[in-house]
Amino acid sequence: MTSTFETDKGNGGETHQHVPEKGPHETADHLTTNQGIRVTDNQNSLRSGERGPTLLEDFVLREKIFHFDHERIPERIVHARGSAAHGYFELYESLADITKADLFQRAGEKTPLFTRFSTVAGGAGSVDTPRDVRGFAVKFYTKEGNWDLVGNNIPVFFIQDAIKFPDLVHAVKMEADRAFPQAGSAHDTFWDWASLMPETTHMLMWAMSDRTIPRSLRMMEGFGIHTFRLVNAKGKSTFVKFHWKPKLGLQSTVWDEALKLQAADNDYHRRDLWESIHSGNYPEWELGLQLFDQEFADAQPYDVLDATKLIPEEVIPIRLVGRMVLDRNPDNFFAETEQAAYCPANIVPGVDFSNDPLLQGRLFSYLDTQKSRLGTANFHQLPINAPKCPVMNFQRDGQMQMNVPKGRANYEPNSLSDHNEEGGPRECPVTGFSTFEGRSEHGEQGDKLRIRAELFADHYSQARLFWHSQQPAEQAHIASSFVFELSKVVLAQVPPRMVANLRNVDENLAKRVADGLGIELPKKNAAARTPVDMAPSPALSIHANMKGTLVGRTIAVLIADGTDAAALTTLGKSIEKAGAKCALIALKIGGATLSDGKKIKADGQLQGSPSQLFDAVAVLTTKTATEKLAKEGAAVQWVMDAFGHLKAIGFTADSKALLDKAGVTPDEGVMDIATGFVEAASKRYWAREPSIRNLA
Numbered sequence: 001m002t003s004t005f006e007t008d009k010g011n012g013g014e015t016h017q018h019v020p021e022k023g024p025h026e027t028a029d030h031l032t033t034n035q036g037i038r039v040t041d042n043q044n045s046l047r048s049g050e051r052g053p054t055l056l057e058d059f060v061l062r063e064k065i066f067h068f069d070h071e072r073i074p075e076r077i078v079h080a081r082g083s084a085a086h087g088y089f090e091l092y093e094s095l096a097d098i099t100k101a102d103l104f105q106r107a108g109e110k111t112p113l114f115t116r117f118s119t120v121a122g123g124a125g126s127v128d129t130p131r132d133v134r135g136f137a138v139k140f141y142t143k144e145g146n147w148d149l150v151g152n153n154i155p156v157f158f159i160q161d162a163i164k165f166p167d168l169v170h171a172v173k174m175e176a177d178r179a180f181p182q183a184g185s186a187h188d189t190f191w192d193w194a195s196l197m198p199e200t201t202h203m204l205m206w207a208m209s210d211r212t213i214p215r216s217l218r219m220m221e222g223f224g225i226h227t228f229r230l231v232n233a234k235g236k237s238t239f240v241k242f243h244w245k246p247k248l249g250l251q252s253t254v255w256d257e258a259l260k261l262q263a264a265d266n267d268y269h270r271r272d273l274w275e276s277i278h279s280g281n282y283p284e285w286e287l288g289l290q291l292f293d294q295e296f297a298d299a300q301p302y303d304v305l306d307a308t309k310l311i312p313e314e315v316i317p318i319r320l321v322g323r324m325v326l327d328r329n330p331d332n333f334f335a336e337t338e339q340a341a342y343c344p345a346n347i348v349p350g351v352d353f354s355n356d357p358l359l360q361g362r363l364f365s366y367l368d369t370q371k372s373r374l375g376t377a378n379f380h381q382l383p384i385n386a387p388k389c390p391v392m393n394f395q396r397d398g399q400m401q402m403n404v405p406k407g408r409a410n411y412e413p414n415s416l417s418d419h420n421e422e423g424g425p426r427e428c429p430v431t432g433f434s435t436f437e438g439r440s441e442h443g444e445q446g447d448k449l450r451i452r453a454e455l456f457a458d459h460y461s462q463a464r465l466f467w468h469s470q471q472p473a474e475q476a477h478i479a480s481s482f483v484f485e486l487s488k489v490v491l492a493q494v495p496p497r498m499v500a501n502l503r504n505v506d507e508n509l510a511k512r513v514a515d516g517l518g519i520e521l522p523k524k525n526a527a528a529r530t531p532v533d534m535a536p537s538p539a540l541s542i543h544a545n546m547k548g549t550l551v552g553r554t555i556a557v558l559i560a561d562g563t564d565a566a567a568l569t570t571l572g573k574s575i576e577k578a579g580a581k582c583a584l585i586a587l588k589i590g591g592a593t594l595s596d597g598k599k600i601k602a603d604g605q606l607q608g609s610p611s612q613l614f615d616a617v618a619v620l621t622t623k624t625a626t627e628k629l630a631k632e633g634a635a636v637q638w639v640m641d642a643f644g645h646l647k648a649i650g651f652t653a654d655s656k657a658l659l660d661k662a663g664v665t666p667d668e669g670v671m672d673i674a675t676g677f678v679e680a681a682s683k684r685y686w687a688r689e690p691s692i693r694n695l696a
């Protein structure tokens, strides 16, 4: 298609569009080269004679191959695998009392945004469901410029100081010499490094929890992590931590399910996000603020500038101030999702940084990395990155300059405007961004020192808080994840060193992990600062915050020839009434002929649609069909896995034989379809787990 580039009106205050002039015979679907020359034949290169050599002269071929050869750009050094969507932020109430940021002034006002979710360790082509932290980056296109809130789905981070980031990333990504494992932390170098860095302990607890194996990008929280500032028109600053709360509630998979999802669908999360938006089920999150002042900060047993610490919601409640709705899929993955360049340094008047040393380092890294990734200092002109407000300055030139600035003035101050010529833009002393003038009385200024503040040395109190805020099933998952990951570590010195650290978190946890590894409980690692006990925070538990809802979920129904048409209609209606999608699975994608003689198409073929793709399953087959399915490995596995993944299973008297074959023993999540299956489907059955799997 025609390569038409348009610069956004926001760039340089200039509008400069290349619109191909229409030739006399031109229609919109003319195939052309990048120079606009119409192409007669896109199937055959130019050759000398019918069977002769291809000619160098063939500019159509050369240009096409040249462009193809250069299609790839360096992937992100971290967060390479991502999926994104357009949407908007809608403000509930004016926040003018705490911030002058324009997007927070008028209740009901919508600000466009682009949100990208990502895994951290894997490459761009890696799977969606490894055990990994998820990035949660939001670019708000405000009227006063772009504000990027570049967060994760975990409210704390592995390290306290940006100087450690390259070590963290080198340790966690595939190992330098062998280039494996891809997209996972279960290997020597990560645990070698982490076990030597006690400050990672709190985040490790989160990473080993089910937070890192989310069911859907739509069902996870987001966090700005650092303490930021909001500044109002009078110059008053309030500290803030940003939260995103998913409307669909929190939900994760279980580990065995996450592993099997990697085989069932590499793109499980990407597809889920894309399909839900495509079908009009727009995912939503509420933006929450934790607001506090210096007096509160000074009174805490942790430092609010330390990114390995959180503020429990029970201590500072979250004020929900607006919602983000993602309502449009990107038109082009590369142009938008891949070229999106987020940067925590992109803030607007009314928002400001804190002295968090991790944040301060990030302020450098992102702008810098975009140059090596996108190849030019002009990447801000790409449509996905361009602000939706005027951009006017004296920055000029550089590779891929898309704007055509006019006039002589490319410096400032100048007096050209005084002489009736274009003098260019001027400073904005009142409306411009002015850095909050923080006072230095809290040790925020002074001699140049390579040290950390005293409270940063407490590496265990909040790890312990997290552990004690989890429900028993969640604790078992955390302990088991440590066992799984450390069992993959070959370096003998590493697992005991990690367990020695865990003894500072909780003796019971450490003992369970040591038992699970089959090693002696090592001597406790000396803590740099004695941990304190904090009141448990139920807000940190996923299980305590799951919504008993089927909205946004999918229930699969296994059908076969002869399936009762009326029963299927009743079941399908009640699934849809509960807000879920009903997926029909059959031996053949062509579907099945129901009891009423009508053929119904399937949504998935059984062998390609294992039950880990669904939130609950039901088997609605005749006795004869069930007997046949009981000899089909994929059908038996389908039910067995649903049971193992703690899902509800619906059956009928005729289909129960399949469950028997799969070794499914009825419990409160396994029931006749007619006796409350759809209601039961909104839950996972944690109590079942100890009967089917040994957890640490």
Ligand code: HDD
Residues within 6 Å of the ligand: 076, 077, 078, 079, 082, 116, 117, 118, 134, 135, 136, 137, 150, 151, 152, 156, 157, 161, 162, 163, 165, 224, 225, 226, 307, 340, 341, 342, 358, 361, 362, 365, 366, 367, 369, 370
């Ligand atoms: Fe980072 C990307 C989140 C610490 C350096 N980071 C990146 C992305 C997310 C985060 C979500 C992907 C954005 C996108 O979708 O394009 N990073 C975080 C969070 C951190 C954090 C929540 C701690 C609270 N990051 C961090 C540090 C450094 C970086 C301390 C370096 C000093 N991060 C980068 C980077 C990346 C990046 C190398 C890679 C690609 C990119 O920026 O655009 O600059």
